[in-house]
Amino acid sequence: xxxxxxxxxxxxxxxxxxxxxxxxxxxxxxxxxxxxxxxxxxxxxxxxxxxxxxxxxxxxxxxxxxxxxxxxxxxxxxxxxxxxxxxxxxxxxxxxxxxxxxxxxxxxxxxxxxx
Numbered sequence: 001x002x003x004x005x006x007x008x009x010x011x012x013x014x015x016x017x018x019x020x021x022x023x024x025x026x027x028x029x030x031x032x033x034x035x036x037x038x039x040x041x042x043x044x045x046x047x048x049x050x051x052x053x054x055x056x057x058x059x060x061x062x063x064x065x066x067x068x069x070x071x072x073x074x075x076x077x078x079x080x081x082x083x084x085x086x087x088x089x090x091x092x093x094x095x096x097x098x099x100x101x102x103x104x105x106x107x108x109x110x111x112x113x114x115x
Contacts, residue, residue: 003052009035011044036063042070058092 002022006013017026038057043066045051051072061082074087083089 005041005044007036007038007041009037009040011040014044036060038063039066042066045070045072057087061089 002017002019004013004015004017005011036059038059041055041057045055051070054073054075055070056075056077058077058079060079061076061084062080065085069086074084076084076087076089077092077095078084078089079092081091
């Protein structure tokens with residue numbers, strides 16, 4: 001299954017989808033905007049018995065990160081050149097251009113953004 005969430009200071013949307021049943025008519029509504037904290041998504045997933053096999057987070061990387069990385073892999077698809085304190089960072093521009101993410105320098109082990 002695929003789970004789609006949108007988050008700013010709180011989780012605004014949380015939808016579970018069966019990929020076999022989703023068609024082009026599905027509309028994902030983005031909620032919130034501004035005041036980003038990545039923590040609510042990680043907190044919600046931590047409250048569940050079984051976490052995801054991977055979390056793919058689309059973001060500009062401007063926000064508050066959890067103090068500790070989760071036990072599952074995190075891939076940050078970033079629209080900026082900022083780094084994340086854990087996980088792998090892939091540049092959205094590289095995905096659109098077809099460049100290999102390993103060539104982009106986005107390894108995700110950079111500095112933690114100030115709070």
